[in-house]
Amino acid sequence: MSFLLGKWSAIAKESINRAAIVAKFLCLLHVTNTYIFSPTLVYGPSMLPTLNLTGDVVLSEYISHRLGKVGPGDVVLIQSPENPRKMITKRIVAMEGEAVSFLVNPSRSDRSRTVVVPKGHVWIQGDNIYASNDSRNFGPIPYGLIQGRVCCRVWPIDGFGSL
């Protein structure tokens, strides 16, 4: 009887150890994916000359936006202000306090508008101004929605390099 009990407790101990290793690994994965870098699949027409329509794998890093080091020209991952479950990829055009002028409806007219980006906000735009839902529709977005900076393309392999 005691032999059986000992066997079962050994098995239980072993399985708890295994589960702890898996849990630690998942925690490590979470920390690297939220604080250091992770691969991201991006697709859609809005960044067309830079990123492909059918889907690119890019490497994004999560350090510089926490230090406030992202600036105009950086491609960033943003939590969409219209749907918080969705991530969008856009380019920062202007930071807080800067004036930005843009074409309201580039496919129909040349009418342009100039706005000043309010405090704590950034102005984001897609590279393909004809098919992009960006700050021209929903206005400047709070800096806190920026989730990471895209630093280089990983796949397709012939397009490897920084953006």
Next chain:
Amino acid sequence: MGLQNTIFNAFNKSIVFGLVGITVTDRYAGVCPIRGSSMSPTFNPSSSSSSSFTDDYVFLEKFCLDKYKFSHGDVVIFSDPTNYKGRCVKRIVAMEGDYVSNVNGATKVPEGHCWVEGDNSGFSSDSRTYGPIPLGLIEGRVTHVIWPPERIKKVDRRIPPQERLAF
């Protein structure tokens, strides 16, 4: 040799503890101090002094961030839209699609946004100054006050008075 081993083990343990701690506070639950009197009857009811001893500490749950499902009256913590380093705690007054009446008539809360206001409306900078905030800024929902001990209680979901909402 024995000393080296102990130091190595302690180092290893602290790293594992840190990783697990960060993961849990990011994804599941956390504790956060509350500064200021903008939520005064609910948190910091007597905050005449601004010392950190009298701050309230609250318990945050983050399961709501999976689906971003919130309801009217939830107390949430979100990163300040005018300064990404700061964080605010306010009560959700209206969700997307609702109309809120304020100084310049009724405003419709746009898609994916919510309207937040402090309980102490005299001392609160909230959606009445910076407009509706995106749901993506929200970092967690406050469920309990856990410090000071004499005021440990559940933070209830209080529906705002109906005249503020214009339907």
